[in-house]
Amino acid sequence: MSTIALSELNALGRDGFVAALGNVVEYSPDIAAQVAARRPFAGVQELYDAIKAVVERAPGDVRLALIRAHPDLADKTQRAAGLTADSNAEQNSAGLDRLSDAEYDAFQRVNAAYRAKFGFPFIVCVRRHTKDSVLRDFERRLPNDAATEAQNAIKEICRIAALRLDQLVVGDARLKVHGRLSTHVLDTSSGRPAAGIAIELVELSELGPSRVITRAITNDDGRTDRPLIGGRPVPIGRYELSFAVGDYFAARGVPLADPPFLDRIPLRFAVSEPEGHLHVPLLVTPWSYATYRGS
Structure with a gap:
């Protein structure tokens, strides 16, 4: 993944800024477009805080669409159809591309149960987890109500965005994600x-x-x-x-x-x-x- 200096990002035109950060939040260039208006940013933390604020303050229907834009975990059909490069690398980092039959069956079961209950995919920042802990997180969160899980999904989306931003943008006041x-x-x-x-x-x-x-x-x-x-x-x-x-x-x-x-x-x-x-x-x-x- 190529990187960009925060100073260069601040100096880009709106379209260039959106192109650079358009997938920090999965399939959501509109988030980057709103953040572009808040420039310049003094540090990467300030940039992340702006992204997080736009996500958290979005109307409910927009947040729900954002959640639904994310893929299921360890889903072979979605992989064949093509995940984003970021999602693919993140799932691979946790070994979700190398599941045993028992692990694959477990993921299929919890994905189906979660979607059936909430109507949107289970979202977790997989770079913070092993396969076992992702499955435990599924089981821990499944008894929640839909409002709680929507909040959990947005929290995890922001964690994913923080790690993507850390890999992409070089500047002062770095994120504490390591x-x-x-x-x-x-x-x-x-x-x-x-x-x-x-x-x-x-x-x-x-x-x-x-x-x-x-x-x-x-x-x-x-x-x-x-x-x-x-x-x-x-x-x-x-x-x-x-x-x-x-x-x-x-x-x-x-x-x-x-x-x-x-x-x-x-x-x-x-x-x-x-x-x-x-x-x-x-x-x-x-x-x-x-x-x-x-x-």
């Missing part, structure tokens, strides 16, 4: 950071196969060179972080049992705050380990 997941390994038997430990982060799934998110090697400080997840929300869900400590101690000539008492250590944890910083450290010896929730 989270971070990090780790740090300390070899407490030698009193130093554990360098060279292979790490794997896996997203766990109840109905389908687990998904490897990233692999890394700890550096001289016992950390990874980059966050395990960074520069985007950390999706709500369950994860497993595994550490190849057996290979690490063997490479350092530490006497070990055969096979070693600790070979690969898996830590299972959950993420509930997509825009937060979750730190999952490991303190390890050849015979013991500990962890805690850091930030």
